[in-house]
Amino acid sequence: MIPWLSPHNNRFPSPHEALDEPDGLLAAGGDLSIERLISAYRHGIFPWFSDEDPILWWSPNPRCVLKPRDIHISRSMRKAIRKQHYRITFDQAFSEVIELCSSSRDRVGNTWITDEMKHAYTALHQQGIAHSLEVWRDGTLVGGLYGLAIGKLFFGESMFSLEVNTSKVAYIALAKQLEHWRYALIDCQVQNDHLNSLGASEISRAEFLEYIKLNIDEDPGHEWQFELSNEQLIQTDD
Known part of the structure; x- marks a missing residue:
């Protein structure tokens, strides 16, 4: 029970x-x-x-996490980023991102992002706690993710791709920006092959809770609404 x-x-x-x-x-x-x-x-x-x-x-337990500095970008992913002309934005289209994430289905064909969840996280976004990252190509939203930023921790919730690799582009951009902001950890919740390919790994619940204890009350001291060009994303990587 x-x-x-x-x-x-x-x-x-x-x-x-x-x-x-x-x-x-x-x-x-x-x-x-x-x-x-x-x-x-x-x-x-x-x-x-x-x-x-x-x-x-x-x-x-265990918990899937990524230290922003440990983001892994494969050779093919680097090539794809250079080839496409993406525009990366933060907090520009939260409602669209969570709606597109909710369209994704789990292994048994259900979506876990219910209307109740969408309303709750939209309220968190309006309070400056939940944030989105968007990947655009030629003015069209093609990938993105959302999660919560509390202290120096980012709690990832969901991501989506409408084109090949665009959720990975979103995740890479998030990790690079959080590294710049000196965030300690991205919480990925549960391990999967997609996250593993980007450098995520598992730690014990006890270790994860220690990260929270040390970083949850830190002042991040930055604004979320801005954008990165494809060239800037490559620059932060090189």
């Missing part, structure tokens, strides 16, 4: 109480208020559920 969260406060069980199977399931219930979501991420917890489920809260 997992605990059912009280609607009267935003407290969570310790992440160390999460189940081993399914890995990381910690609690159910509560809501997706701004206050509860911030409390969750500050404790290494995130929501993930389908339309037919109650709200489910997770803290997997």
